[in-house]
């Protein structure tokens with residue numbers, strides 16, 4: 001297990017105040033990393049995530065930065081580097097979504113989603129990668145995309161486009177940073193139990209029940225079920241993974257058509273088998 005050990009390394013996680021970001025920060029701390037935690041000014045959960053990190057015995061440096069202010073991100077990355085030293089792991093996790101038909105998406109909504117999910121990922125990574133090269137760090141850059149960056153879903157034209165773009169951005173940076181020993185990958189979750197998509201313009205319970213039926217594993221992921229993939233990408237164990245992606249979606253993308261529910265129930269064909277559970 002020592003190849004998953006992150007002792008002596010510092011990881012920056014964006015969107016760390018809740019949801020997946022909090023789970024990622026806690027898992028990285030449990031693996032031994034010190035943490036830089038970034039979220040919006042006034043984000044209520046940031047201090048609580050910092051407490052969770054400190055409870056593991058690691059150091060937490062919380063920062064309040066609106067990542068959509070892309071013209072501030074180079075100076076922000078410089079400030080963090082000066083305060084905490086070299087960064088070894090960058091987790092671009094912060095993201096926003098809005099459910100709206102494509103013809104009703106306003107310029108404000110389109111650019112809000114693009115700024116956080118794509119522009120901020122580019123400009124923050126651009127500067128932090130420069131520091132990693134300068135510091136001769138075998139850095140690990142992980143961007144949290146989505147299964148929606150691979151296959152579309154109605155009502156999320158801006159979100160889908162931003163996540164698909166982040167996938168190709170990650171591959172491009174993987175090639176350009178490979179000579180420096182820095183790996184760049186994506187982690188693409190399916191449906192995860194987090195507060196994202198807070199405003200649902202339709203019956204959320206009915207939608208989620210229908211969605212669960214579409215998921216071969218039959219349920220949404222808990223945030224903690226995405227952290228194993230993250231630790232692989234962040235650690236020495238993932239040293240030959242770059243320009244790649246790990247999909248953590250309970251089997252959704254593997255299932256072209258949910259046919260099993262129309263088929264006869266599973267029967268165990270082994271002669272000695274007990275009746276199927």
Ligand SMILES: NC(=O)c1ccc[n+]([C@@H]2O[C@H](COP(=O)([O-])OP(=O)(O)OC[C@H]3O[C@@H](n4cnc5c(N)ncnc54)[C@H](O)[C@@H]3O)[C@@H](O)[C@H]2O)c1
Nearest residue numbers: 015017019020040066067068094095146191192194195196
């Ligand atoms: N929850 C899911 O089902 C799911 C599925 C696939 C992908 N994802 C992706 O996982 C990532 C995390 O999502 P989550 O579900 O934990 O969402 P969440 O809404 O629970 O958490 C996102 C965090 O990002 C922060 N954030 C948003 N805009 C920001 C900004 N401008 N500057 C700084 N911080 C900002 C929020 O304050 C929040 O703390 C996102 O990139 C999301 O697209 C989530």
